[in-house]
Amino acid sequence: MAxxxxxxxxxxxxxxxxxxxxxxxxxxxxxxxFFAIISVIPMLWLILAPSKTDPQVTHRNPLSFGSFHGxxxxxxxxxxxxxxxxxxxxxxxVMYTAAIVVIGTITASLAGFVISASKIRFKRTFxxxxxIMMLVPPVALVIxxxxxxxxxxxxDNPWSVILISSLYPFGAFLSYIYYTTTIPPELYESARxxxxxxxxxxxxxxxxxxxxxxxxxxxxxxxxxxxxYFMPYIFLPSSQNYTLPLGLGFLFYSTPAINPGVxxxxxxxxxxxxxxxxxxxxxPIMIVFMVSQKRLVRGMLAGxxxx
Amino acid sequence: xxxxxxxxxxxxxxIVMLAPYLLLLLFLGVVPLIMAFFEIPAxxxxxxxxxxxxxxxxxxxxxFATAAKHVGGFMxxxxxxxxxxxxxxxxxxxxxxxxxxKYLRLAYIIPASVSGAVAVLMWYVILEPTLSPFKMxxxxxxxxEATQIWQTQNLVYxxxxxxxxxxxxxxxxxxxxxLQSISTEIVEAARVDGCTGLQLALRIKLPLIKKYVIYMGVxxxxxxxQIFVEPQLLTTSVYNGIANAWSFDQLSYSxxxxxxxxxxxxxxxxxxxxxxxxxxxxxxxxxxxxDEAKTPGKKLQGEG
Numbered sequence: 001m002a003x004x005x006x007x008x009x010x011x012x013x014x015x016x017x018x019x020x021x022x023x024x025x026x027x028x029x030x031x032x033x034f035f036a037i038i039s040v041i042p043m044l045w046l047i048l049a050p051s052k053t054d055p056q057v058t059h060r061n062p063l064s065f066g067s068f069h070g071x072x073x074x075x076x077x078x079x080x081x082x083x084x085x086x087x088x089x090x091x092x093x094v095m096y097t098a099a100i101v102v103i104g105t106i107t108a109s110l111a112g113f114v115i116s117a118s119k120i121r122f123k124r125t126f127x128x129x130x131x132i133m134m135l136v137p138p139v140a141l142v143i144x145x146x147x148x149x150x151x152x153x154x155x156d157n158p159w160s161v162i163l164i165s166s167l168y169p170f171g172a173f174l175s176y177i178y179y180t181t182t183i184p185p186e187l188y189e190s191a192r193x194x195x196x197x198x199x200x201x202x203x204x205x206x207x208x209x210x211x212x213x214x215x216x217x218x219x220x221x222x223x224x225x226x227x228x229y230f231m232p233y234i235f236l237p238s239s240q241n242y243t244l245p246l247g248l249g250f251l252f253y254s255t256p257a258i259n260p261g262v263x264x265x266x267x268x269x270x271x272x273x274x275x276x277x278x279x280x281x282x283x284p285i286m287i288v289f290m291v292s293q294k295r296l297v298r299g300m301l302a303g304x305x306x307x
Numbered sequence: 308x309x310x311x312x313x314x315x316x317x318x319x320x321x322i323v324m325l326a327p328y329l330l331l332l333l334f335l336g337v338v339p340l341i342m343a344f345f346e347i348p349a350x351x352x353x354x355x356x357x358x359x360x361x362x363x364x365x366x367x368x369x370x371f372a373t374a375a376k377h378v379g380g381f382m383x384x385x386x387x388x389x390x391x392x393x394x395x396x397x398x399x400x401x402x403x404x405x406x407x408x409k410y411l412r413l414a415y416i417i418p419a420s421v422s423g424a425v426a427v428l429m430w431y432v433i434l435e436p437t438l439s440p441f442k443m444x445x446x447x448x449x450x451x452e453a454t455q456i457w458q459t460q461n462l463v464y465x466x467x468x469x470x471x472x473x474x475x476x477x478x479x480x481x482x483x484x485x486l487q488s489i490s491t492e493i494v495e496a497a498r499v500d501g502c503t504g505l506q507l508a509l510r511i512k513l514p515l516i517k518k519y520v521i522y523m524g525v526x527x528x529x530x531x532x533q534i535f536v537e538p539q540l541l542t543t544s545v546y547n548g549i550a551n552a553w554s555f556d557q558l559s560y561s562x563x564x565x566x567x568x569x570x571x572x573x574x575x576x577x578x579x580x581x582x583x584x585x586x587x588x589x590x591x592x593x594x595x596x597x598d599e600a601k602t603p604g605k606k607l608q609g610e611g
Contacts (some may be wrong), residue, residue, distance in 0.1 A: 021503065021504050024504060024505075025402065025504070028399045028402055028403065029405070030401065032396075032399055032400060032403060032411055035396065035415070036410070036414035036415060037414075038606070039414045039415055039417050039418050039472075039476065040417055041440050041441070042418070042421065042429050042432070042433060042440065043417050043420070043421065044440070045429075045440045046428075046429065046432075051561070057438065057581040058437050062438065062439065062440040062442070063440055090598060103327075106327070107327040107328040107331060108328060110324045110325065110327065110328060111324075111325055111328035111329070111363075112325075112550055114321045114322075114324050114325040115325075117321075118317075118318070118321040120321060120322070120325070122320065126329075128575060128591065129332065129337075130332070131587065131589070131591050131597055132584065132587050132588070133332065133336045134587075135525060135526065135529065135583070135586065135587035135590060135591070136529065136580065136583045136584060136587055137529050137530050137532075137533045137583060139533040139535060139556060140529075140533055140556070140579055140580045140583055141335075141336070141339050141340065141575065141576070141580075142556075142557060142576070143343065143346075143563055143569065143572045143573050143575075143576045143578065144339035144340065144342045144343035144346065144573060145335065145339045146341055146563065147339075147343075147346055147569060148334075148335075148338060148339050148342055159370070163331065163335065164335050165336045165587035166331060167328075167331040167332060167336060168328075168331075169332070169336075171535070172328055173597075175443065197317070197320055198317055198321050199320055199322065199323075199324065212408075222406060227420075227422055227423055227424075227425065228423070229423035229424050229536045229540075230423075230535060230536055233536070233539075234560075245424045245425070246424070247485075248424040248425065248428070249424045249427075249540050249543075249544055250544075252424070252427070252428070252540065252545055253543060253544035256540050258428065258431050258545055258588050259544055259545055259547075260546075261547045265533070270440070274428060275428070278424075278429075280426050280427045281424065281425050282420045282421055282425045283420075285419075285420035286417055286420035289416045289417075289419060289420055290413050290416065290417075292599065293412060293416055293480055296416075296477060296480060297480050297483070297484035298484070300477075300481045300484075301481065301484055301485055301488075301519070306385045
């Protein structure tokens with residue numbers, strides 16, 4: 001009862017507190033808006049830059065719009081680079097990311113399911129090693145991974161990047177948490193009594209109940225790999241195998257657009273073209289982030305907040 | 308007997324389902340770690356006799372001390388900036404009750420889609436007075452040419468700010484999420500007791516999300532230590548030579564792929580792995596972030 005009575009008193013005091021800190025609150029809100037504007041401006045520049053010509057990018061207002069034709073022209077100009085290799089980069093980026101998302105999601109979800117639904121030995125060892133792999137950045141293992149991939153002749157083969165990036169300990173951990181907290185073991189038991197084997201248990205019971213998990217896994221796999229520069233940089237030296245981010249770096253290197261060290265070339269790759277390549281890398285990620293920000297928070301805090 | 312057979316069959320099926328992930332974990336997680344140790348004593352030009360002298364040789368490489376200075380300076384700015392700013396922003400966002408809060412969150416997440424190559428392009432533009440959407444700010448500081456800023460000695464600050472913007476937005480949202488786990492009763496009770504907004508934030512909310520702050524700290528630290536892409540791209544593709552072997556990972560890359568000294572590169576990798584491992588173990592065993600994994604199957608013990 002005492003707890004119930006408190007709110008009756010609270011509003012009076014709250015009003016007082018709110019009145020006192022009105023200025024503080026205005027300051028806080030002002031700062032929040034200021035930082036939001038700062039956050040948006042660079043991306044706005046990037047999206048608007050390809051609509052303009054190169055001189056316009058330099059001389060006009062940085063946040064002005066040129067024309068829609070500008071995007072078409074910038075894309076056409078990009079085709080002059082190395083026989084239109086940018087098309088290949090787009091295809092590579094889509095293919096590698098899709099493969100990683102599919103393999104990573106399936107293997108992680110299966111692993112999480114098995115660990116949560118079975119009584120296999122070394123469960124704890126398995127989970128702890130998964131957690132360690134999850135918290136150690138993948139870059140840390142790149143030299144030994146290179147030596148390993150070299151031994152199995154997978155250097156300059158897209159499968160090196162696909163396989164390395166498909167190891168998805170964070171996904172396996174998320175799946176484990178999801179299955180243990182949402183599916184009661186009794187459900188598995190009764191299905192087993194009805195003659196379900198464990199593969200059916202996964203396909204008929206766990207999977208249909210875990211679409212929120214699958215979308216979470218696919219989301220994290222996508223944002224982690226679409227813009228990844230590092231792995232392809234180490235493992236895929238030929239430009240035919242590049243992904244878009246790697247190709248973007250190659251454009252910096254080989255055109256005078258933003259590299260003062262490169263002399264004039266006949267290829268029409270200037271700032272609008274470079275910006276368009278940047279848009280192709282950044283905008284898909286931005287859209288995915290914006291539509292699934294709840295997934296980001298839910299995934300990163302999984303296992304510790306029980307809602 | 309039939310029961311035992313069925314149990315064995317079940318176990319086999321489970322192992323078959325676990326196998327794809329297990330194989331990846333084994334061959335791309337455990338095996339490379341073991342290989343790194345075996346690679347260290349390999350003979351190379353810098354370590355002609357081979358053996359574990361590789362560690363000494365790397366530590367005495369003149370570039371190691373410089374890289375340590377750079378990465379150390381970078382971390383000293385980046386890690387505290389991230390933690391203080393992100394927590395501050397999350398706490399402020401938590402106070403804001405307006406209906407446009409969701410638009411703020413959308414705005415904060417945008418810079419997170421700019422990383423690696425695009426981040427280099429973006430910061431090239433931001434710090435270039437002829438192009439920058441923040442021209443006024445550059446002018447205010449008397450910057451007329453980008454080369455005034457793009458100097459090797461300034462990279463510690465520039466790269467810290469780049470990394471900060473690439474990561475802050477995500478973490479603001481995540482920590483804001485962690486604040487939502489605090490029960491409204493606690494907040495209300497503190498208010499009734501006369502807590503001001505600031506006291507509420509620092510004395511009540513902050514201690515309650517401590518473990519998430521540690522979690523973030525470890526991930527931010529481990530990620531920062533391995534900085535590679537931005538300085539490497541800058542030095543090879545934009546301002547040639549500005550950041551050669553600037554970071555540990557660049558040095559490791561240069562040892563392996565320029566000098567062919569895989570022993571030295573592996574030794575350096577292992578040295579860098581140690582702090583990340585310690586951080587990981589700290590989060591796993593010293594916080595209750597992953598209790599679910601430490602006591603697996605607690606809920607399933609009744610299962611047969």
